[in-house]
Amino acid sequence: MIKIGKYIEQFINWLTHNFSPFFKMVKAGVETMVDGVLGLFTFLPFYVVIALLAILAWRRAGWGIGVVTALGLTLIYMMGYWAPTMETLSLILVSAFIALIMGIPLGIWAARNKTAGSIMRPLLDFMQTMPAFVYLIPAVLFFGLGKVPGVFATIIFAMPPAVRLTTLGISQVPEDIVEATRSFGATPRQLLFKVELPLALPTILAGVNQTIMMSLSMVVVSAMIAAGGLGEIVLKGITQLKIGLGFEGGIAVVILAIILDRITQSFGKKKQKKNAK
Amino acid sequence: MMPKLKIDNLTLIFGREQQEALQMLQQGKSKAEILERTGATVGVKNASFDIEKGEFFVIMGLSGSGKSSLLRCLNRLIEPSAGKVLLNNVDITALPDADLQKVRRKEIAMVFQKFGLLPHRSVLENVAFGLELQGMPATERLEKARNVIELVGLKGYENMLPAELSGGMQQRVGLARALANEPEVLLMDEAFSALDPLIRTQMQDELLDLQEKMHKTIVFITHDLDEAIRLGDRIAIMKDGEVIQIGTPEEILTSPANEYVSSFVEKVDRKAIITASSLMDTKPTMAVFRKDGPEGSLRKMRATGLKILPAVTVDKHFLGFVYLHEVLEVKQRGDKTIEAVIHRDVPVAHPDTTVEQMLPFIAETDKPVAVVNPANNKLLGLISQTSLIIETTGSQATPQA
Missing domain, CATH: 3.10.580.10 (CBS-domain)
Known part of the structure; x- marks a missing residue:
C-alpha cells in the first residue's frame, strides 16, 4: 500500500513547525483585514449599509436590482441575521480580494509564459476539484480555528477562475493588435497595460464575478472551523435538524449571492457593451 | 549612394532544427528535402535586394510565398534565421531589444491588413498610440495626431471608435497611426487587401498622392499584380520563399523572368503600363x-x-x-x-x-x-x-x- 497521506501529513507538519512565525504573521494580517471590513459594516448603522448597497446596485445594475437589494437586506435585518450577514460579507470580500490580487497576476504570467501556464493548469484543476472540506485540515493546522483558516480555505477554492479567466482574456486579444502594438516599439509592460489588460477586461471581470460567487459557496464549509457568519446558522440547522433555522440562514446567503452577483456582473457587461459598439 | 534598406541574404526558417536546415539550404537542398529531413519549413530563402530612399518598393507573391514573413523580418516581428537587414547601414538583426524598440518607434512604422486598431480607443487616441508609446506628453501627441488625421482625410472622425468606421476609414486610421511617428520607412502588409475594389483603388490613389508629398521609403506587400504595378517604383516577385524577379513594372511586364511571372503578367491590363x-x-x-x-x-x-x-x-x-x-x-x-x-x-x-x-x-x-x-x-x-x-x-x- 502506498501511503500518500502519510507523506502529505509529514509535509504539512514540517510546514507547521518550521513556518509558524510566518503563519502567525499571515494570521495577524488577515485578521486585521477581516476585522477592519467588519468593523466598517458594524460601525455604520444597518440602514446606512442597506442604502449604500442599494444605491450601488441601482447605479450599476438598474433600479430593479436596487429595489431587490434594499428589500432583501431589510428582510435579513428583520430576520435578525444582520450581524452574521455582515460577518459573512466581510469574509467573502477579504477572501475574494486576496484571491484576486494573487490570481490575476498568476493568470497574466500563465498567458505570457507557456511553461508557467502548463504547470499551473493541473494545479488549478486540483484546487478546484479537491473536495473543499479537505482544505480545512491544513488550514486549521496552520492558523488554528476561526476566520483566518476560513479565508485560507476559501482563497484556495475561489482563486482558480480568476487565474483561468485572466489567462483566457489575454490570450484572446487578437494577434494583429498585439503585433501592431509590438511593431510600434511597445515594451512588454506597455503591451500588457495599454493593450492586453484593457482588451481582456470583460473576461477578467467575469473571473472576478466567479471568484466572489465561489467564495460565497464556501460560507457553510468554512463555518465548520468556526469562521462564523451565516454559515454557522446553516450548520446549526443541519446538526440540530432545525429546518427553519437552516432555511433562514440559507435565504440570507441567497440574497447576498444575488446582490453580489448582479453588482459584479454589471462591471463586465458595461465594458463589453462599450467595446461592441 | 547607400541604400535606405539593404536586405542581405535573408533567410527565415520555421521549426526547431534551424541549424541543420540552414546547412542543408547552403548545400543547395530543396525546400521539400529540408522539410522531410528536419521538419523545418523554409519561409524565406536567401533574399537579397536594396531599397533606395524614397522608393516605393512592392513585394508581390501569392499566399505562402513568404512575402509577409520577409516583411516582418525587416522590423523583426519575426526573427530571421540568417542574413542581415541594414537600415541606413545599421544591422537591425543585431540590435538589442532597447535599440530595436527605438527603431520601431522612430524609423520603421507598419500598416496591417487587418488594421490592428485598438477597439477601446477613439480614432484620435489610436493615431496617437505610437507617440504615446514613445512617452510623448498627451497635448503634444494629440496635436500631432490631429494633423495627421487631417492629412489622411479623417477629419471629423476623431472621436469615433474604430468599429464605427468602414474598412477604408479604418485603414486610414492605421495609415495615420504609422505616419504620426514620422518614420523614414513604412512597411505595409497587404494594407488594402481587405478593402473592396473601389475603395482599394481610391486608397491606392491617395497613397500615391501622399507619397508624392512625403517621399517615404515604402515596402508594400500585395498578392495582386495590378496593385503592385499601380503603386510600385520597383516590384520584387516572390515564389516559395524566393525572390524570382526584381524590376520596374514595365520590366516585369515586358520581360518576365520565367513562366511563373509571365503567367501573372498575362492577366494584367498592359495598356496602362506599357509605355512608348x-x-x-x-x-x-x-x-x-x-x-x-x-x-x-x-x-x-x-x-x-x-x-x-x-x-x-x-x-x-x-x-x-x-x-x-x-x-x-x-x-x-x-x-x-x-x-x-x-x-x-x-x-x-x-x-x-x-x-x-x-x-x-x-x-x-x-x-x-x-x-x-x-x-x-x-x-x-x-x-x-x-x-x-x-x-x-x-x-x-x-x-x-
Missing part, C-alpha cells in the same frame, strides 16, 4: 532635312520598303513625316528640298506615354507614331502602327530565353 519607350524602334530610318533631298529620301524609302519616313533636322529634332507619293511629286517638279511636303502637324508621343494614351494615334494608314524627348523635341524612336495595334489588342508577353 518599350515599344519604339530606336533606330528608325529618317529623312534628314537639308541633307536628304527628294532623291535621298526616295533612296531610303526604297531600301526600307517604307512609304512614310520621319523628317528630322541634322541634330535629330523631329519635324514631321514625309509621304512617298508627295516626295515623288516634288522630285518630278525638280525641287531640291522636301521642305514643302513635310507634314508637320502630327501628334507625338513621349517615352512615358502609355499605350492607352496612344489609342487615338491608331490610324488606318501606316503612319507610325514618333516618340520624342519632351525636353528638346529630339526623335527617340518610332512605333509602327502594327506594334501599336498588337499591343492594344492585348498581346501576351513571352518569357525571355
Whole structure:
C-alpha cells in the first residue's frame, strides 16, 4: 500500500513547525483585514449599509436590482441575521480580494509564459476539484480555528477562475493588435497595460464575478472551523435538524449571492457593451 | 549612394532544427528535402535586394510565398534565421531589444491588413498610440495626431471608435497611426487587401498622392499584380520563399523572368503600363532635312520598303513625316528640298506615354507614331502602327530565353 497521506501529513507538519512565525504573521494580517471590513459594516448603522448597497446596485445594475437589494437586506435585518450577514460579507470580500490580487497576476504570467501556464493548469484543476472540506485540515493546522483558516480555505477554492479567466482574456486579444502594438516599439509592460489588460477586461471581470460567487459557496464549509457568519446558522440547522433555522440562514446567503452577483456582473457587461459598439 | 534598406541574404526558417536546415539550404537542398529531413519549413530563402530612399518598393507573391514573413523580418516581428537587414547601414538583426524598440518607434512604422486598431480607443487616441508609446506628453501627441488625421482625410472622425468606421476609414486610421511617428520607412502588409475594389483603388490613389508629398521609403506587400504595378517604383516577385524577379513594372511586364511571372503578367491590363519607350524602334530610318533631298529620301524609302519616313533636322529634332507619293511629286517638279511636303502637324508621343494614351494615334494608314524627348523635341524612336495595334489588342508577353 502506498501511503500518500502519510507523506502529505509529514509535509504539512514540517510546514507547521518550521513556518509558524510566518503563519502567525499571515494570521495577524488577515485578521486585521477581516476585522477592519467588519468593523466598517458594524460601525455604520444597518440602514446606512442597506442604502449604500442599494444605491450601488441601482447605479450599476438598474433600479430593479436596487429595489431587490434594499428589500432583501431589510428582510435579513428583520430576520435578525444582520450581524452574521455582515460577518459573512466581510469574509467573502477579504477572501475574494486576496484571491484576486494573487490570481490575476498568476493568470497574466500563465498567458505570457507557456511553461508557467502548463504547470499551473493541473494545479488549478486540483484546487478546484479537491473536495473543499479537505482544505480545512491544513488550514486549521496552520492558523488554528476561526476566520483566518476560513479565508485560507476559501482563497484556495475561489482563486482558480480568476487565474483561468485572466489567462483566457489575454490570450484572446487578437494577434494583429498585439503585433501592431509590438511593431510600434511597445515594451512588454506597455503591451500588457495599454493593450492586453484593457482588451481582456470583460473576461477578467467575469473571473472576478466567479471568484466572489465561489467564495460565497464556501460560507457553510468554512463555518465548520468556526469562521462564523451565516454559515454557522446553516450548520446549526443541519446538526440540530432545525429546518427553519437552516432555511433562514440559507435565504440570507441567497440574497447576498444575488446582490453580489448582479453588482459584479454589471462591471463586465458595461465594458463589453462599450467595446461592441 | 547607400541604400535606405539593404536586405542581405535573408533567410527565415520555421521549426526547431534551424541549424541543420540552414546547412542543408547552403548545400543547395530543396525546400521539400529540408522539410522531410528536419521538419523545418523554409519561409524565406536567401533574399537579397536594396531599397533606395524614397522608393516605393512592392513585394508581390501569392499566399505562402513568404512575402509577409520577409516583411516582418525587416522590423523583426519575426526573427530571421540568417542574413542581415541594414537600415541606413545599421544591422537591425543585431540590435538589442532597447535599440530595436527605438527603431520601431522612430524609423520603421507598419500598416496591417487587418488594421490592428485598438477597439477601446477613439480614432484620435489610436493615431496617437505610437507617440504615446514613445512617452510623448498627451497635448503634444494629440496635436500631432490631429494633423495627421487631417492629412489622411479623417477629419471629423476623431472621436469615433474604430468599429464605427468602414474598412477604408479604418485603414486610414492605421495609415495615420504609422505616419504620426514620422518614420523614414513604412512597411505595409497587404494594407488594402481587405478593402473592396473601389475603395482599394481610391486608397491606392491617395497613397500615391501622399507619397508624392512625403517621399517615404515604402515596402508594400500585395498578392495582386495590378496593385503592385499601380503603386510600385520597383516590384520584387516572390515564389516559395524566393525572390524570382526584381524590376520596374514595365520590366516585369515586358520581360518576365520565367513562366511563373509571365503567367501573372498575362492577366494584367498592359495598356496602362506599357509605355512608348518599350515599344519604339530606336533606330528608325529618317529623312534628314537639308541633307536628304527628294532623291535621298526616295533612296531610303526604297531600301526600307517604307512609304512614310520621319523628317528630322541634322541634330535629330523631329519635324514631321514625309509621304512617298508627295516626295515623288516634288522630285518630278525638280525641287531640291522636301521642305514643302513635310507634314508637320502630327501628334507625338513621349517615352512615358502609355499605350492607352496612344489609342487615338491608331490610324488606318501606316503612319507610325514618333516618340520624342519632351525636353528638346529630339526623335527617340518610332512605333509602327502594327506594334501599336498588337499591343492594344492585348498581346501576351513571352518569357525571355
